[in-house]
Structures are given as structure tokens and as C-alpha cells.
Amino acid sequence: MQIGVDSFVAATVDAAGRAIDPAKHLSELLEAITLADEVGLDVFGIGEHHRREFLDSAPTVILAAAAARTRRIRLTSAVTVLSAADPVRVFQEFATLDLLSNGRAEIVAGRGSFIEAFPLFGLDLGDYDSLFAEKLELLLKIRENTYVHWSGKHRAPLTGQGVYPRPLQNPLPVWLGVGGTPGSFIRAGTLELPLMVAIIGGEPHRFRPLIDRYRWTGLRAGHAPEQLKVGVHSLGYVADSSTTAEDEFFPGYARSFTEIGRERGWPPMTRAHFDAQLGPTGALLVGDPETVAEKVVRVNESLGGISRLTFQMSVADLPHAKLMRAIELIGTRVAPLVRRALGSGTPALPSTKSERAA
Secondary structure, eight states, X not given: OEEEEEEOOBOOBOTTSOBOOHHHHHHXXXXXXXXXXXXXXXXXXXXXXXXXTBOOSSHHHHXXXXXXXXXXXXXXXXXXXXXXXXXXXXXXXXXXXHHHTXXXXXXXXXXXXXXXXXXXXXXXXXXXXXXXXXXXXXXXXXXXXXXXXXXXXXXXXXXXXXXXXXXXXXXXOEEEEEOSOHHXXXXXXXXXXXXXXXXXXSOGGGGHHHHHHHHHHXXXXXXXXXXXXXEEEEEEEEOSSHHHHHHHHHHHHHHHHHHHHHHHTOOOOOHHHHHHHTSTTSSOEEESHHHHHHHHHHHHHHTTOOSEEEEEOGGGOOOHHHHHHHHHHIIIIIHHHHHHHHHHTXXXXXXXXXXXXX
């Protein structure tokens, strides 16, 4: 299993609770990606949002800066809002990133969880589904062909023009980022695209029927099982003790979800709801390294085996030093525990806190 970190580059605070200057925040983000590379994490993803509270509207620029400072870690979007982008430009940018990084670039293509990009780029929200389907088709066509013949509804046709540069990887990895829409899982299986599932609440095992449908669809379409990869994007945070992790993560997490909830009609986030998500079947990966590793193994089993898991910690507005410590712990303690457990084929971790304490 590949293990990594995703960041939405949310506006964050320092140890005194003061807002961090955007330039400093981006500098600290590059330090975090560099550390993730140094401690052996497999992948770092940057999201894409077009809102005041995020600094990730141009993810390939950030990833390109990270490419110059890292050597091994894979660099991906999380996700590219393909509905609001030109697939030609998306491919060119990620192909360039692939060359800069010596073959470490990836795209997670999705529709995003916010809608600000539609009016910003002059798009009709009523075309939400058709925009994505058409642009994904074009992106994959460009990936397969240097000279592209294509026509559609939302973009001028291509009549054999060349799309350059070409990436080092052939093909350039494209994952499909999905939430809980069954049609998205079926689309990924039909197209033989690896699947990145955002599980930010509820119970991960409830996604198993959708993932099974993805795999079944892919096999029925004639694709090899090993090509039908599943990744999970999770909210999580690791500290030296579970109590510390929970108490540090909750305030920013609650504030973020309460603010989003005002827009979407959700109730305010409470500590009781947060604590419920920390349980054995809950979605949050928050705790000490042993607790989190144990839960990652459980998620892997409940979903029938996953190829990648990424931690999204920026939702909680944590100070830079705490995020750096979390990345260090994920790379040096969580990932080795998970890999040991999965490699042995038997549980390598105590199943309860009391057993660990004993």
C-alpha cells in the first residue's frame, strides 16, 4: 500500500493562533513535502479550490516547486477540477511536471466538492455532468495520442493538432476522484482508471458495495484485476499520543465543517460526533501511530484491499510544527507498521488500546 499526504493548502495559524502570511504558508508547505519525501512517504497531493480560505487554485505550480526539492515522492493533484479546465492545458501542465520530476507526476481528475469554479470560468452549472464526461474523454484521448482528432459540445474540436510536451511516463497516470455517486464508480471501472475515493465521514466499510461494483464493472469490461486499483483519501492526523492528536485536531476540524455546514445545511460539528468518528469503524484516522496504523489495516480489509491511502490534515488549521511532526510520524512509524501487517498477512498490531498498554 502506498501511503501519503494530501493538502488543500487551507489558510492556517501559528502557535499563537494568528493567521499565517500566504507566502510563508506556501514556503512551509514546500518544507512539508520535502519532509514527506525524506521520511519515505510515497505520494503528496495538492487539491484545487477557488475560495478565499485556500491557496491551491494553481496546484501544478506548487507541485512543480516541490519537484525541484524532492527526489522520490510521487506528486499528484487531489483533485484536478476537470469540469472547469481545458483538458489540453491540464495535460500539458502535468506532462511538464512529469518531465521536471523525472516521471513522478499523476492526475486525480474529479468534479470537486465546491462549485465556485463554474461561474469563475464562465461555465453553466447545469452542464455539471456533461462537462466532466466530455472533458475526461478528451483528456484520455490526449493521453493516448499525440495528434488528436476529437469533437464535443463544450470545446472547439481538435482536427489533428499535436499536444506537447509528452510526459516521461507512458501513460501518464490518471486516477478518477469520486465521492459516493454510483455512476462514478462504474465509469472508472469501464475506463480502467484507478479509483481515488474521498471518505471524509461516516463509516468506510459502507463504500464496499460501490468499490465492488467498480471492480465488477472493470472485470466485465475485460480489464485486468491488477489495473483496477483503489485509493482512499481520508481525514487524519497523528501525534505522539491519541489524546494529544484528538485534542489538537478537533478545534480546527469542527470549525471547518461547521462553516461548510452553514452553506450545505449540515448541523454544527460537535465533539460527540467527532468522537464517534474516532471509533473502530469511523472514518477519521486520528490518534497515535499504533492506533492509526491499526485503523488503516482495518480500512484496507473492509474495502477488499486498497493500493493507496492519503491523509488530509490541512482541514484542521494546525500549526506548521505540528503538521511536520505528524508527517514524520506517518512516514517513520505508521507506514512501517501498516506495511509489516499487510506483508505478513496476519495482524501485526494489538487490536485494542488496552492490549497495547499491557
